[in-house]
Amino acid sequence: MTAEVYYDDDADLSLVAGKKVAVIGYGSQGHAHALSLRDSGVEVRIGLPEGSKSRAKAQEQGLEVGTPAEVSAWADVIMLLAPDTAQRKIYADDIAPNLKPGKALFFGHGLNIRYGLIEPPADIDVAMVAPKGPGHLVRRQFVDGKGVPVLVAVEQDATGQALALALSYARGIGGTRAGAIKTTFKEETETDLFGEQAVLCGGASALVQTGFEVLTEAGYAPEIAYFECLHELKLIVDLMYEGGIARMRYSISDTAEYGDYSRGPRVVDARVKDEMRKILGEIQSGEFAREWMSEDDAGRPNFNKWRAESAAHPIEETGKQLRGMMSWVDRPITETA
Numbered sequence: 001m002t003a004e005v006y007y008d009d010d011a012d013l014s015l016v017a018g019k020k021v022a023v024i025g026y027g028s029q030g031h032a033h034a035l036s037l038r039d040s041g042v043e044v045r046i047g048l049p050e051g052s053k054s055r056a057k058a059q060e061q062g063l064e065v066g067t068p069a070e071v072s073a074w075a076d077v078i079m080l081l082a083p084d085t086a087q088r089k090i091y092a093d094d095i096a097p098n099l100k101p102g103k104a105l106f107f108g109h110g111l112n113i114r115y116g117l118i119e120p121p122a123d124i125d126v127a128m129v130a131p132k133g134p135g136h137l138v139r140r141q142f143v144d145g146k147g148v149p150v151l152v153a154v155e156q157d158a159t160g161q162a163l164a165l166a167l168s169y170a171r172g173i174g175g176t177r178a179g180a181i182k183t184t185f186k187e188e189t190e191t192d193l194f195g196e197q198a199v200l201c202g203g204a205s206a207l208v209q210t211g212f213e214v215l216t217e218a219g220y221a222p223e224i225a226y227f228e229c230l231h232e233l234k235l236i237v238d239l240m241y242e243g244g245i246a247r248m249r250y251s252i253s254d255t256a257e258y259g260d261y262s263r264g265p266r267v268v269d270a271r272v273k274d275e276m277r278k279i280l281g282e283i284q285s286g287e288f289a290r291e292w293m294s295e296d297d298a299g300r301p302n303f304n305k306w307r308a309e310s311a312a313h314p315i316e317e318t319g320k321q322l323r324g325m326m327s328w329v330d331r332p333i334t335e336t337a
């Protein structure tokens, strides 16, 4: 391991348990952090605007809810878990006027700090506790007595306690059960954006849709194409997840393994690698963040168009029908109280 990793024994839960924590936002990450912190003995309040759809969910779980400004004024630690695009305005309108020296501002992702969209004063701690998994999994693991690994980073250490407090918070959501890996806002932001754009979300979705299109345009049944290009992807990725690419290759047939070595590099070739480097360059230069914030400021015209087009892709209708035959597959997302 080259990175520093911290576990439960390195984290003093009493630090965060002695603070008042405001969690702004109650979505995927917000609900997981808030409920697990409360279960760990921390006093938590949720910050949501009047009229927010999430207010009822938080209140049903017995959490106290105020406006982002009210809970920011009350809290010692403010964890900002609203959408990345909303954070600049929440910070300027609701958090900044309520900061006092010695308070801490926490993030679950570094984008707004990395690109200077939020510039906190020097007399507060600024840190990150970023679970490496979706919020619903973070909560489920915590409830099961386990945890999802987290990244921790400190951008400003005004009190001299910022890392200790971040580790304490990470322990409160189960992160140090699995391991808290130390990083920086720059490294977390750039690698997270690259991973989701080039590989995990952008790369994988494009690969699946394009494979499905090639098979169906060649006259193969969409149901068969769906199984081959989407459904079985999980089975293959599960093997990689459990034991790396080598474990996956151990389990597949020699025919598949030969096709993997001889054809895979033709799909993801030097041109694709160059494009990945360009994507990384746009992230590093700030071009992507500027583009995404202007898209959001303009009411998300491209985002909404792409979302609608992708939802109408034939693979979605085929998948809906096939998942109806597999009762164990189409699970609704549920909150874990």
Ligand SMILES: NC(=O)C1=CN([C@@H]2O[C@H](COP(=O)(O)OP(=O)(O)OC[C@H]3O[C@@H](n4cnc5c(N)ncnc54)[C@H](OP(=O)(O)O)[C@@H]3O)[C@@H](O)[C@H]2O)C=CC1
Residues within 6 Å of the ligand: 024, 025, 026, 027, 028, 029, 030, 047, 048, 049, 051, 052, 053, 054, 055, 068, 080, 081, 082, 083, 084, 086, 090, 108, 109, 130, 131, 133, 134, 135, 136
């Ligand atoms: N999704 C994930 O698993 C991961 C997310 N992250 C990071 O965590 C942060 C939160 O993301 P995520 O959990 O996906 O967010 P979600 O989109 O799931 O939830 C956003 C929450 O913020 C609320 N909200 C919206 N606008 C405001 C506002 N102006 N003031 C206060 N609350 C508001 C929403 O309420 P309403 O119901 O009214 O819309 C909702 O409760 C981001 O920084 C993200 O990058 C990091 C790792 C993984």
Ligand SMILES: CC[C@](O)(C(C)=O)C(=O)O
Residues within 6 Å of the ligand: 132, 133, 134, 192, 195, 196, 200, 201
């Ligand atoms: C992979 C997407 C992600 O980065 C995540 C769940 O970690 C996100 O921003 O949602």
Ligand SMILES: [Mg+2]
Residues within 6 Å of the ligand: 132, 192, 196
């Ligand atoms: Mg991520």
Ligand SMILES: [Mg+2]
Residues within 6 Å of the ligand: 109, 192, 193, 196
């Ligand atoms: Mg991300």
